Amino acid sequence: MVAGEASGDLLGSQLVEALRGRLPEAVFCGIGGPRMVAAGFDSWFPQEALAVRGFVEVLRHLPAVLAVRRALAKRLQAEPPQLFVGIDAPEFNLALERRLKRSGVVTVHLVSPQVWAWRPGRVETLRAAVSRVLVLFPFEEAIYRAAGVPVTYVGHPLADEVPERIDREAMRVELRLPALAPVVAVLPGSRQSEITMMAGPFIETAKLIARRVPEVRFLVPLVTRETRALFEEEIYRRDARELSMTLLFGHAQDALGACDVALAASGTVTLEAALTHRAMVIAYRVAPLSWAIASRLVRVRHIGLPNILCGEPVVPEFLQDDATPENLAQAVVNLLGDGPVRRAVERRFERLHGDMRRNAAERAADALVPLIPGTRAGALQPA
16 A cells, blocks of 8 residues: 555555455555554555645655655565555556556555546546546546446545544543633644645734634644644744644644634645534645646636535635735634634534445445455456
8 A cells, every 4th residue: 555645544544454354364565654554554665755745846856756656666566465555646656556557466546636626637547557446525436437447436434534523612621722712723734845835824824813813722733743843943933932822743633623613724634624514714825836737727616625525615715825814814713703604614514424424444445355366255357
């Protein structure tokens, strides 16, 4: 398996546990994060090496990323696995999957690239690279079926992991927060490149919110020591040490459970916020050249997963030049001050959560076992 970032680490850890229940002697190895390692996964390279987004940003890290992929491919071709699962990270995984498939390895890609949003030609890339695609959202299945790519809709594991109800008051007690204080969860992303891009604007946004709502408290979950260090440096650089801001190691669900409103960088964390039934403001910023390229390729009206899945603008989005501290702060303050709107958003996300609960890890394991040569369910040999 290869999982390229924190969200992939979650998917991978759940899949390892589900597969181990069916294949107790199986060995799981490749590239994964701390949750996968805790589930018994042997990670040969640090996951953080792959956690880069954007076009220009990737170029700076490209030599190191390509070196990892070459070394991994060489090792896997020397000792071929019975099954390879690429979890998201399409820019890294699809080329690796194609190379492995050509050498006889059964390959699966979990998490469809957003072919419905941009670069639809990647459907053909997937056809050449994998034996099957496992998709997380129901509308994705029809896209691959129409293109003749073997596909299984498994659902999103986050919808199963997040409890149907999180007690906000109890979570505030656990985090030692005042019961009645306004609480904002600040979620700048899991990658170092995201922190570099989003930490400054989010801290400036927090400063503006604090001026208008002096009693506000901020919770900032950060998944690694490196991202925490980057965020702390930005706090000092922005002279923001006076903010009532608590930095957490991980615990995004706890922060979301305790908050009234989330300020989130566009990505999987926005889906986690929706599944926690929290109103949010979504922001997205990348390097200017990356934005110039992406804005010409994107084919969807909304960029935030909650809005895409709901089919309407349930929560506000601010992209690139519009993602200013002033705009973000005003949107957060508006939500903090409008209880009826917050409750309406929470009810909409409750319905979305119910629709998405599918026991995804077990369904994914059920789809994978028949592909493994020698299993009792049979085998699908590479094309």
